[in-house]
Amino acid sequence: MNKSFKLHVMLQILILFVIYLFANRLYAQYLAYEFIQDKVNLELLNLVESQDTFSNKSTESKTKFFSNTKLNSLVKCSTTHHLTNDLCEEFKNPSIDWTQTETVKSESIKFGKHSFNGVTWKIAHKKNNLVDDYLAVDESEINLILEQTWEIRDYVQSRIYLFMITLLVIFSYYLSNHIVKIINKAKKYISNTDIKNLSEIPSSPAIYTEFQPFIDVFNDLRVRLKTSFEQASRFSSDASHELKTPLTILRGYAERGVKTSKDGSNEQIQFILMAEEIGRLINITDKLLILARSDAGRLEITPSLVNLTDVFEQLASDAETINPDLRISTNIQKKINWKCDPQLIHQLIYNLYSNAFKYNTVNGWIHFELTLVNHELTMAVINSSVNVPKDLSDKAFDRFYRGDESHTRKIEGTGLGLSLCKEIAKIHGGELSLEVNAQQEVSAKFTVKVKD
């Protein structure tokens, strides 16, 4: 089954969006972490710089970022202010890796990290001739700030994502719809083409330049198609003349032979047989020519009103004479007239009719149906049969298909009849179907919508 393009586009866009969200979150987390670290560094820098911090006069935050929050875990060590504890002693540990050095007012301040009793400290160290000060902050406090910030962000984002996904679905639907519309436009342009108007290339539909090559390729194809169709139809018309002339001559001589030979003589019988075979040849030629013309799109109908009720009643009454062993039943609606090509429709009806006899059984039956219900005209010939191939419904309309040859060899036929009927049905805007049921009953049905 084909996938829906619209659904496909929506899914693709949603997947892309999810990937984007994931990447966005990772990168944002990284950026936020860097940001917080920077801010903490700056705060520590400012605090360690100021002597007020150690004199305990002020605990005011020095940077704007921390103006509303206080670093609760702040540990102060100062030699000048005699602030010291176990931690302060620990900070003097020479194993501390001072990774970063900032210079403020010609004083260099070092930053480092140190774990002590399971707590990781971020330490700022200022040292000169007079002072040897440390400021340390518990890393987990920094992380806590990060987490708090993140919580707000998550809350906001979760609402926004819902909104964004809805928006995306609408957007992708709109987008795919738009594309499908363009394709439909192109399709409409192409579908207006048939064999009859191949030569007239209609003006391109107003679609985007990117689609123009598509239309150009099609128009190119169209020109090539036209050439080959012209060749094919010229062939059929030439063949018509070339075949019919010798056939006319042959038939003429056979006929003359019948006329001039003695009645009932062997010569006359031979001439008659010859004439019959020529007749069959003419018949096949006619069928092939109609098919060839139909293929070339040159089969035209000349409609006139046909009284189908009369035709069917006559056929049903003939059926009893043609084969008195068959049971004939009918459901023929009165006064059905249809505007169609009389010759072609007769050919269609006769083909179905003759098949019903040819492929019937001993003591079988034929049912004729002609109805007009709700503007739908139905002509059906249903008959009993035997040894019906299982794939009959699919294959019967193939040219030269003759069923199972071992059963049909004895039955005369060209295998062209039903494919011809199909073309005749098609050109009349109708539908021809062939169905076989479990009881080996074959139903050939032609339906067409008719105007009043």
Add this chain to the structure above:
Amino acid sequence: MTRVLLVEDERKIADFVIHGLQSEGYEVTHESDGVSGLESILNATYDLVLLDIMLPGKPGTEVLQSMRESSIKTPVIMLTAKSELTDKLLGFKLGADDYLAKPFFMEELTARCKALLNRNQNTNTEAITVGELTLDKITRRVNWRERSMILSQREFTLLEYLMRSPGNVFSRQQIMQFVWGIDFNTQTNIVDVCIQRIRKKLVNTEKDDLSEFPIESIRGIGYKIKKSD
């Protein structure tokens, strides 16, 4: 004597058409291209013209147009291998009286010739008579000796078909195809059944001699209507 002009470029077709028409007692003139055909039409008087459409020099449709423009009202039958309806319609529009697509039966052609000539001579075309047998085309009534019956559609078509060409033998297949439009072999004896019905309607087995009835069965072949003497 009835004079017929045949304009046809295929020599072999012309041969048997000429032969067929001559055996019906017509005087046939043959031209093999459009230009000399038109010349002949303009310079001589004919009772009937048989005109092929695909002709060298000048197509049959143009010949027809030129002769109608010169007010020559001779009936014309168009002959062609092209059975395309556009040609047919064009033919009638230009003033053709009939149209016969190749390949045709010579019987068919002579029958149509006769019908056209009869129409032109204002003779009664509503009935065909062969010997004692008369068939009314309008009422489908058939008369033979003192019997008079109405025929069914199929019986009428069959009898008319045979009566159009008395003396000619028609095979069962030929009759079946013409009357019933059937071109399949179903081992049916529908033709024989129909002939028997006609015979039964007209022949009184007590009074009449069956051998005097004009429909004659030719063994192994088919039927014919006996020519009136």
